[in-house]
Amino acid sequence: MESAATRLEAIEENIARVLKPARRERDEITLIAVSKTHPADNITPLLDLGHRVFGENRVQEAQEKWPELLERYGEVELHSIGQLQSNKAEDAVRLFDCIHALDRPSLLKALAKAMDKVGRRVPCFVQVNIGDEPQKGGCPIAELPDFLAKVRETDVPVAGLMCLPPADIEPAPFFALLAKLADDNGLEGLSMGMSGDYATAVQLGATHIRVGTALFGARG
Numbered sequence: 495m496e497s498a499a500t501r502l503e504a505i506e507e508n509i510a511r512v513l514k515p516a517r518r519e520r521d522e523i524t525l526i527a528v529s530k531t532h533p534a535d536n537i538t539p540l541l542d543l544g545h546r547v548f549g550e551n552r553v554q555e556a557q558e559k560w561p562e563l564l565e566r567y568g569e570v571e572l573h574s575i576g577q578l579q580s581n582k583a584e585d586a587v588r589l590f591d592c593i594h595a596l597d598r599p600s601l602l603k604a605l606a607k608a609m610d611k612v613g614r615r616v617p618c619f620v621q622v623n624i625g626d627e628p629q630k631g632g633c634p635i636a637e638l639p640d641f642l643a644k645v646r647e648t649d650v651p652v653a654g655l656m657c658l659p660p661a662d663i664e665p666a667p668f669f670a671l672l673a674k675l676a677d678d679n680g681l682e683g684l685s686m687g688m689s690g691d692y693a694t695a696v697q698l699g700a701t702h703i704r705v706g707t708a709l710f711g712a713r714g
């Protein structure tokens with residue numbers, strides 16, 4: 495079986511290879527280790543290696559797994575990467591350091607209220623429905639400027655834009671489009687790229703890549 499160290503090293507090599515041609519530096523990119531569905535025992539090897547940025551997609555699962563790990567390992571940056579229900583906003587604001595799927599006014603309202611109540615401002619990526627897929631979350635591209643204006647009327651900090659491109663087609667055009675939308679709207683953060691396409695995403699400007707399978711192996 496491959497070790498966490500081997501997998502992490504392979505990912506770092508793949509990132510390193512594309513940095514120079516893309517004229518980018520390693521410290522411009524945050525590698526989020528997506529530990530969803532994996533038990534604490536699978537996470538500790540990465541923590542022992544010094545990795546400190548993790549992503550989960552379900553609030554309840556994160557609440558069950560992380561408090562003990564945080565106690566043991568101290569400072570860890572936790573990212574909420576999945577669709578978030580408005581009734582989980584307060585729990586998410588308490589636990590997570592960054593939220594990647596702000597995509598609708600009702601969730602914006604819930605997060606703004608939760609941040610006021612908890613007294614904590616958690617940066618949020620606005621998710622864009624980049625492939626215009628009805629079954630996926632994300633703000634429609636046409637509505638993005640209006641939605642960003644709404645977000646900016648609140649105290650919810652905007653980290654940038656996030657996307658999940660359609661499966662099984664070349665993702666590069668979607669990454670390039672997300673980068674253009676961010677640029678058009680004066681935003682710097684770009685959360686894009688997963689196990690199969692993080693190197694492409696880095697080439698196209700990703701500041702946050704969300705990598706699960708390539709780091710932890712297949713999910714059960």
Ligand SMILES: *Cc1c(COP(=O)(O)O)cnc(C)c1O
Pocket residue numbers: 528530551575576658688689690704705706707708
């Ligand atoms: C699960 C998930 C990932 C990680 O996917 P892998 O292909 O396992 O790297 C990234 N982003 C989101 C939103 C996810 O739900």
